[in-house]
Amino acid sequence: MEDSNEMSFWDHLEDLRWTIIRSIVALVVFAIIGFVLMPYIYDSIIMGPTRADFILYRYLCAATSAVPFFPDFCDDTFHVDIININLASQFFRHMTTSFWLALILTFPYLVFEIWRFISPALYENEKKSIRWAFMFGTVMFFLGCLVGYCLVFPMTFRFLATYQLSEVIVNQISLDSYMDNFLMLIFIMGIVFELPLLSWLLSKLGLLNRSFFKKFRRHAIVGLLVLSAVITPSGDPFTLSVVFLPLYMLFEMSRFMVKAAPKEEDETIVQDGES
Numbered sequence: 001m002e003d004s005n006e007m008s009f010w011d012h013l014e015d016l017r018w019t020i021i022r023s024i025v026a027l028v029v030f031a032i033i034g035f036v037l038m039p040y041i042y043d044s045i046i047m048g049p050t051r052a053d054f055i056l057y058r059y060l061c062a063a064t065s066a067v068p069f070f071p072d073f074c075d076d077t078f079h080v081d082i083i084n085i086n087l088a089s090q091f092f093r094h095m096t097t098s099f100w101l102a103l104i105l106t107f108p109y110l111v112f113e114i115w116r117f118i119s120p121a122l123y124e125n126e127k128k129s130i131r132w133a134f135m136f137g138t139v140m141f142f143l144g145c146l147v148g149y150c151l152v153f154p155m156t157f158r159f160l161a162t163y164q165l166s167e168v169i170v171n172q173i174s175l176d177s178y179m180d181n182f183l184m185l186i187f188i189m190g191i192v193f194e195l196p197l198l199s200w201l202l203s204k205l206g207l208l209n210r211s212f213f214k215k216f217r218r219h220a221i222v223g224l225l226v227l228s229a230v231i232t233p234s235g236d237p238f239t240l241s242v243v244f245l246p247l248y249m250l251f252e253m254s255r256f257m258v259k260a261a262p263k264e265e266d267e268t269i270v271q272d273g274e275s
Helices: 009-046 055-064 089-105 107-121 124-162 175-192 195-204 210-215 217-231 237-255 263-274
Strands: none
Touching: 009 089, 009 107, 055 124, 089 107, 089 175, 107 124, 124 175, 124 195, 124 237, 195 237, 210 217, 210 237, 217 237
């Protein structure tokens, strides 16, 4: 006898259609709200790192003022004017930024819609694992975006905006250049913070265990230092360490998200390390 709860192919298509419709409606609603509020968002949030009163600069001023080789974050005259050189840039940036903001704000709901669509095909133990993965991944993505906005982008922007190859060259930063770097660095950090989740998934597939982190820790430190230097191309050790430490913590956090190494392999790695 056929299960009355079993869905046909056309039922799945209908379910998928409504999943897509609900997702698009949520994006459109939040994009409209973002479009209305965008002038305030630009003034208060997006353009915050261009002014000396940005919250990160105030904290860093108090923390680094007594250390001579740290960069000066106490300069109250710091201000960068963002200029527009293309006639339609402000209008298109208004539109595109509203969309990106809507995408970020609706991200948990979009994940929920994906979960609701695929969950009927999963076993109960698979549902628990994937539900946890979706929740953890969402939290880590938002945390990475927050670190990108509050830490990585302001550090990078302040260094590049004040860097001078010659005194006769005046920096004039365009709106497109500012927003491209703003969005890129924030989303990069959001993606980088998914490293623990990626490690967990690879561990579930049997492709990764804790022996990897023991064996390649020194290589990872060098690689993360290089990545930190690329993200924040400043020569001072403070800026480099501020970006490196969260990345290294993610690496160590990933270690606890994967399965333990087989005993024989673990003992071999320990012996190699001691030798």
